[in-house]
Amino acid sequence: MSTSVTCIAPVNIAIIKYWGKRDDDLILPINDSISVTLSTDNLRTKTKITAGPEIAKNVLRLNGVEESFENPRIQRCLQEVRRRAKAAGKCPNPEMLEWNILVESENNFPTAAGLASSAAGYACFVYTLATLYGIESEELSGIARMGSGSACRSLYSGYVQWARGERTDGSDSLAIQLAPASAWPEMHVLVLVVSDRKKATASTQGMATSVKTSELLKHRVSVCVPERVKLVQGDFDTFGRIAMKDSNQFHAICLDTFPPCFYMNDVSRTIIRLVDQINNLAGENAPIKVAYSFDAGPNACLFLLEKDVAEVSAIVRRVFPFNESTAEEYYKGIPNDEPAMQAVPASVLESFAVEEPNLLRYIIHTKVGEGPKRVD
Secondary structure, three states: OOEEEEEEEEOEEEEEOOOOEEEOOOOEEOOOEEEEEEOOOOOEEEEEEEEEOOOOOOEEEEOOEEEOOOOHHHHHHHHHHHHHHHHHOOOOOHHHHHOEEEEEEEEOOOOOOOOOHHHHHHHHHHHHHHHHOOOOOOOOHHHHHOOOHHHHHHHOOOEEEEOOOOOOOOOOOOEEEEEOHHHOOOEEEEEEEOOOOOOOOOHHHHHHHHHHHOHHHHHHHHHHHHHHHHHOOOOHHHHHHHHHHHHHHHHHHHHHOOOOOOOOOHHHHHHHHHHHHHHHOOOOOOOOOEEEEEOOOOOEEEEEEHHHHHHHHHHHHHHOOOOOOOHHHHEEEOOOOHHHHHOOOHHHHOOOOOOOOOOOOEEEEEEEOOOOEEOO
16 A cells, blocks of 8 residues: 655755855855745745555656656665665555555746745755655755755755765765744745746856866855855854855856856846845945845845834835736735835835846745745
């Protein structure tokens, strides 16, 4: 008789980026990274895994489309979870470890568009598999890392650091939680989806080329990242400035790569200029209100405190109008607070130039959230 388990796992957005491997097979990074886990209420991967003696072969369906199960990373994660399950002796039915599995996974956000879909996907795959085999309390970040590097960070809530590690076997290259989501409850995130198309240069390909050709990457790893890791857990102004500087440097490295990688586009750069304008509203030396971060794609993650959400979201929607969708389709996630938006002075809104409509696909308003959990 078959057995099924369904779990969800979150997206994480790196504040200090992971870009480059010291071991391609084990997916060991050349530097530490720090990320923010986003709420599964708004962005998540949901995976159902069924094991049964009647399943003729291993099958993977992603968003309803069958994918190859022969992917070496999928095989590696499956074999390692099964190995640990056998060693732990906690599997409710040991025969299950020999059965084929059907994996049905779906994202409620764009896949392969620079929104950490592989991180959420592999974290969910490993967590669901471990839950199925009865080892959900085990350390799983090292296994998830072997599927997608940043997946190890999606196994924890809140604010997470992935340690580079020193050992050649990768046993010390694991994720640790720096602080839970509850540590900074006023932190909010606006995800500005510029494009939901698959990116032209996959992250794996891009970072491999950067490691070989970018001189700037060497300076980042040896000088910049160690300093930023020490400072990022400060006040919002410090957090936000480091996030923006690290995002800028990451994309500068992409340009310093030969041949260069292009992940941002003109709309991305307009968002950067807009954030700078918003932060200058209170004066040049005032604490910032909002910070941007771009992963390997054109989509922006804006970090801001709850008190500034109404003003910032009102400005974003004035600058990026829409006429091809409803308000509910354009602004998703945490419901919009219309009275608060209307309280933003017209003089503030009018100080920003309006772009052509529909440059953004949609906006997702979310918060910092929890790690994976079982939902069936």
